[in-house]
Amino acid sequence: MPELPDVEGFRKVLKSCAKGRVVQRVDVRDTGVLHGMSTRRLRDALVGRRFTEPERHGKWLLARTGGPTLLLHFGMTGQLACARPDDVVEAHNRVLFTLGGGRQLRYRDQRKLQGLWLADDDFEAARLLAGQGPDALAVDRAEFEAALSSHRGRVKTVLTDQSVLAGLGNLLADEVLWRARLRPTVRASDLTEADRRRLYTGMRRTLRSAVTAGCVPPRDSWLTGHRDDPAPACPRCRTLLRRSRMAGRSTVWCPRCQPDGS
Secondary structure (H helix, E strand, O other): OOOHHHHHHHHHHHHHHHOOOEEEEEEEOOHHHEOOOOHHHHHHHHOOOEOOOOEEEOOEEEEEOOOOEEEEEOOOOEEEEEEOOOOOOOOOEEEEEEEOOOEEEEEEEOOOOOEEEEEOOHHHHHHHOOOOOOEOOOOOHHHHHHHHHOOOOEHHHHHOOOOOOEOOOHHHHHHHHHHOOOOOOOEHHHOOHHHHHHHHHHHHHHHHHHHHHOOOOOOOOOHHHOOOOOOOEOOOOOOEOEEEEEOOEEEEEOOOOOOOOO
């Protein structure tokens, strides 16, 4: 599932492929990914417009034009790719944006759990993102600690709640909690100041590395690199990892490094 580092990678694709280029044509191959708009409205809003500097907030990507803004969310299986107009169109390419200079931006999504939204202006774009918390890569420590201390839910559930903190998903939350030596089930409101600071530091370091990689990398020294092993062991202490489900998602932790009562 695309998380903040993946979407930051898509932002770079959008910038390198489309910034400064005029939209010449919009082909919608599947209207199931359009939210609150028709194909005609999307074409009328974007054709003839020039993409400017793109932005990202959490898992959302904002393709700005100086007028209407296209908002993209990638759900579980979405991607953004740069191609040439005559390249073979793959089965899950849902919307194609043909640009000046012989480039084509392609929104791909197999499961179509999210998709594209259109905002007529900056005010409307802000309204569409009003339910999002601060971006996990930009949030400062004081805001992060305040957000956690005000919620009584389990810390992993709070970290992946996009209205609290935008950008963290299942893999990142497990990785960050493992680095901070905190059990995913501890209540966020029960964390000490030292716990919250350790968690913030771990999150920042994890995000910086993951953004550089363009994903949550399955490195040998990371929890992510072992969670799907046949007999997954903690890369820090070699204890067998535990697995459970929280809010319907698979959760992995080390019982030794992340003990009860952390």
